[in-house]
Amino acid sequence: MPNAQNKETLEKIKGELDGVSAVWVVDYRGLTVKEVQQLRRDVREAGAHMVVYKNTLVKLALGEAGQPTMEDILDGPNAFVFADGDPAAAAKALKTFAKDNENLEIRGGIMDGVEYDAAQVEAIASLPSREELYASIASAIAGVARGLAVTINGVPQGLAQAISQVAEQKPAA
Numbered sequence: 077m078p079n080a081q082n083k084e085t086l087e088k089i090k091g092e093l094d095g096v097s098a099v100w101v102v103d104y105r106g107l108t109v110k111e112v113q114q115l116r117r118d119v120r121e122a123g124a125h126m127v128v129y130k131n132t133l134v135k136l137a138l139g140e141a142g143q144p145t146m147e148d149i150l151d152g153p154n155a156f157v158f159a160d161g162d163p164a165a166a167a168k169a170l171k172t173f174a175k176d177n178e179n180l181e182i183r184g185g186i187m188d189g190v191e192y193d194a195a196q197v198e199a200i201a202s203l204p205s206r207e208e209l210y211a212s213i214a215s216a217i218a219g220v221a222r223g224l225a226v227t228i229n230g231v232p233q234g235l236a237q238a239i240s241q242v243a244e245q246k247p248a249a
Contacts, residue, residue, distance in 0.1 A: 089129055089137035098163030098187035100197055104155045106179030115173050122169035123161035144191035149184040163187050167201035
């Protein structure tokens with residue numbers, strides 16, 4: 077029978093799982109306190125938050141939420157990054173931090189009910205953010221609109237130039 081504190085923690089984890097788009101798992105062993113604080117800051121700026129929970133409680137909460145339980149990933153001490161907004165931004169923050177600190181190991185995670193391994197999380201981190209995608213779509217639409225405007229404007233302009241040339245070639249009668 078779980079004690080009262082574990083029951084509270086389990087309910088807290090279930091509550092956090094309800095409102096997130098992804099949960100990334102990292103092994104933070106070997107990081108200094110300052111490095112962990114910097115990692116938390118970086119993750120927070122990416123629209124996520126990092127918490128350390130017991131693996132067994134997370135497995136229970138995931139099972140009760142109908143999510144994959146990440147049996148292969150949840151081994152040893154782990155920190156859990158709950159991505160509230162853009163999951164790629166949180167993964168990108170982890171990947172960037174891991175590049176500078178070899179002690180941080182990305183273990184995997186869950187996004188949209190699908191379990192991902194470390195390589196897949198790093199691939200997700202390589203994707204452009206939502207804002208970058210929106211900007212590229214807007215740029216493409218603006219380019220098409222600009223081309224259409226130039227083309228439409230070119231028809232009367234070409235006609236005017238043709239009439240002008242014909243008028244210059246024929247003397248006034």
